[in-house]
Amino acid sequence: MTLLDGKKTSEAIQNEIAAEVAELKANGGKTPHLAAILVGNDGGSVTYVNNKVLACERVGFESSLFHYEDTLSEEELLLKIKELNLDEEIDGFIVQLPLPKHIDAEKVLEAIDPVKDVDGFHPINVGRMVAGLPAYLPATPAGILQLLERYEIETSGKHCVVIGRSNIVGSPMSILMAKSAYPGNCTVTLCHSRTKDLPSFTRQADIIIAAIGKPEFVTADMVKEGVVVIDVGTTRVPDASRKSGFRLKGDVNFDEVAPKCSFITPVPGGVGPLTIAMLLKNTLKAAKKEVY
Numbered sequence: 531m532t533l534l535d536g537k538k539t540s541e542a543i544q545n546e547i548a549a550e551v552a553e554l555k556a557n558g559g560k561t562p563h564l565a566a567i568l569v570g571n572d573g574g575s576v577t578y579v580n581n582k583v584l585a586c587e588r589v590g591f592e593s594s595l596f597h598y599e600d601t602l603s604e605e606e607l608l609l610k611i612k613e614l615n616l617d618e619e620i621d622g623f624i625v626q627l628p629l630p631k632h633i634d635a636e637k638v639l640e641a642i643d644p645v646k647d648v649d650g651f652h653p654i655n656v657g658r659m660v661a662g663l664p665a666y667l668p669a670t671p672a673g674i675l676q677l678l679e680r681y682e683i684e685t686s687g688k689h690c691v692v693i694g695r696s697n698i699v700g701s702p703m704s705i706l707m708a709k710s711a712y713p714g715n716c717t718v719t720l721c722h723s724r725t726k727d728l729p730s731f732t733r734q735a736d737i738i739i740a741a742i743g744k745p746e747f748v749t750a751d752m753v754k755e756g757v758v759v760i761d762v763g764t765t766r767v768p769d770a771s772r773k774s775g776f777r778l779k780g781d782v783n784f785d786e787v788a789p790k791c792s793f794i795t796p797v798p799g800g801v802g803p804l805t806i807a808m809l810l811k812n813t814l815k816a817a818k819k820e821v822y
C-alpha cells in the first residue's frame with residue numbers, strides 16, 4: 531500500500547508556482563492577486579480561508595481577505611462582488627462556502643465574473659469544463675487529478691466510483707474522470723444518498739473517490755483488494771486530547787480499508803492541501819490570462 535502524500539505534492543506544486551511568479555515579476559509582469567470573501571465565523575471556513583491567504587504569501591502572490599459578520603445581507607455581498615469584478619488589481623477571487631442561510635449561494639456564485647472565478651463554480655466555467663473548453667477547474671477535483679497523475683496511477687478503462695454528488699466535488703469529479711484524457715478515461719459510477727445497495731458498486735470499483743462528509747462511511751467490506759482510495763472527507767469530530775478540541779475524520783475508515791488498497795490518501799494530509807495548491811494555480815492562470 532502506498533500513501534498518497536498530499537502535503538508533499540501540494541508543496542511541489544506550490545514551489546513550481548513560486549518559481550513562475552518569480553519569473554513573472556523578474557520580467558516586469560503583474561504580481562498575481564487573489565481575494566477571498568468570508569461571511570461569518572464557521573471554524574472550518576475561517577481556517578481554510580486563512581490557509582489560502584498564507585499560501586498566497588508563500589508563493590509570492592498578493593492577497594486580500596474581506597471578512598464579514600454573518601449578519602451581512604445578500605445585497606451587501608452582491609455589491610462587494612460587483613466591486614471586485616471591476617477591481618483591475620484583483621485577478622481572481624472566491625466566496626468561501628457555505629454561506630449563511632439568508633444568502634442565496636447560487637445567486638452569489640452567478641454574480642462573480644467568470645473571468646475571475648478561480649473556484650470554477652460559476653455555471654459558465656462549469657459548462658466550459660463539461661464541454662472540454664479552457665476553464666478554471668474546481669480546486670478539489672483538480673487536486674485529485676494531480677495526485678493521480680503525479681503518482682502515475684493508471685486510470686484508463688478503470689471503474690471509478692464517486693460517492694457524493696456535490697457541485698464542489700462529486701459532480702465535477704465524475705465528469706473529469708470520464709473524460710478522454712489522463713487522468714481519466716474511466717467508466718464512472720456516481721453514487722449518492724439515494725443509491726440502492728451502494729456497497730455493490732464500491733466493491734466493483736478500481737478507484738473510489740469518497741466525498742460525502744460522513745466520517746468512516748467506507749469500510750473494509752465495501753472495497754476490493756488493490757483498490758485506489760481517495761478520501762475527500764474532513765469532518766471535525768470532538769477530541770478532548772487535542773488543543774483544538776477536535777480532529778479531522780475522513781469518509782473512509784482508514785485503519786480498516788488501507789491494508790486492502792494499492793494507494794490511499796490519509797486525512798489530514800491527503801486531498802486537503804491540494805485544494806489550496808490548485809486554487810493558487812487557477813489564480814496564476816487568471817493573472818496570465820490563460821483561460822480567458
Ligand code: GUN
Nearest residue numbers: 624625626627628649669
Ligand atoms: N467550501 C468547501 N470547499 C470550498 C472551495 O473549494 N471553495 C470555496 N469557496 N468554498 C469551499
